[in-house]
Amino acid sequence: MTLKLLVFIHLLLLIFMAVGCNAQHSPEDFDQVNLINSAGPYLGLVVPNSFELAPLLDPSTFIPSKNVSHIDLSGRRFHVGIIADQKVIVVMTGLAMTYGQGEDDELAWESNGDYTRDIGYIHFANYSTEESCDNLLNNVWFNPDEIFPKNGIPEVREHAFWVNVSETYYNLAEQLQNVTLESCINSTTCLPTTPKIVKVERGCSASILAANAAYKNLLHEKFNCTLIDMESAAVALVSLSMGKPFIIIRALSGLAFSNLASKNAVIALTKFFELLSDKPTNGIEMYDK
Template structure:
């Protein structure tokens, strides 16, 4: 009985020890690499604010790092988060944070939102290559659009039903039958829909219906002087464009998770929406920035004719040149930004 009494007396003490141990678990359950990253982020952010730079693929990143005077921060040159490398440094004395997001709209939106949420940035410069949709533009040219649409938010309509009045535009597949007949086609029509923009300036849980996302007007005004800048014409001594590339500010762009290499669809995009370029990320970056209330500008170099060419797509021949011209434009734009940003 004495032994049993002694055991019973110890039970409250054991209970306290167990409960105390449970309270310690959450702190020890946090992986050490996350604690280290959080500490580095705090140190990096104290040195901000930064200009956020978001590009897409390795070709663009290689051109950027080779042709722009990017000076990595000597203490914290980069930070790896969620599989992406965020590079910390300066361009023309301006503090920048750079990331390659990866192909497509999901990657673009995710990386942009992470940049905004985690780091002390004051705006986003998004850049890369794009397909040329406008016959007045050429391969090697650089476009800085004022408006961007998500041209991949669409409904594939029932050929026998559907209220077309609710769409911005629609594409009748039957109009592209070969040989051309009565226009009927079992694929029917595609209706282009509006985005639903949730914004810090809007009413909570009441998104605004939009088709065009505007880039930041003040930044477009700064970029206007870039139209005079010199761009490269040659990939190498034996591969040159027939004319000197130009930079144009204020056109329109389309984004969808589609690489456009089709002349008929290219013409449809230009005739219907008046866009001059097509890419797979810009509207996602722009919409994320506008939703959060951050300045944004998009700079895209034209690498191909989006299907209007004879033979193979030119992106493999001139993609690197378009990427270099884009990087040069990004560098010159950063130079024009005020030092306080």
């Protein structure tokens, strides 16, 4: 199974150029950033890979800005435009480590060249004692992340493990549950059941692609994780630190239907933006949900 992700937060400024002391930016870059910011604020969308980015940037969904349609900073391309009458900035992230599963411990998307076995691995069973079957690797401990809120005391850390989405956004998402999604790739290949949009109580992020069923079951039993991805935590922690609201829209599918899942994620996102048109994004803050 594979998880798709679209995340958006409320952006007041395009601040990415301030990150990285070795980054080289020209005066023209700063001029473009200032021009982009002058037309803001924006909703920011973070997308994990190219095959999910493509349907989002399709001309039927995304209208590029006439002033600055995109800006390339530190190896990232930030697309500036409009989706469903909402000003947006779209950027792609990427994938990280993966947990193998299945025949020959195949890695997810290994056949596409996205992952490799060249670097190495750890086989946990090799580190168990024969007498007691105890694992010599000890335990894996889950800990909160450190954040430094913009309104906090400088250099005084705070801890965050669970981050609340915006209650306004979360309640608004209830209206998505009756949205019709696409069921077929073509006239002969369709899903066995009709896809639907549901709200989840608790979404989780892992430091690896949780393609292993046993690990996913562990996280569900331990933390009641309904869905697991790799991207949400980073955006959630930045949103919490900056005091901005956010929500996660994810699509779940088998690999054979990954392109269909990406299209359905865009359908859900576009409809959500239409619902947002009736609500001002300025002033929406973090809520306890």
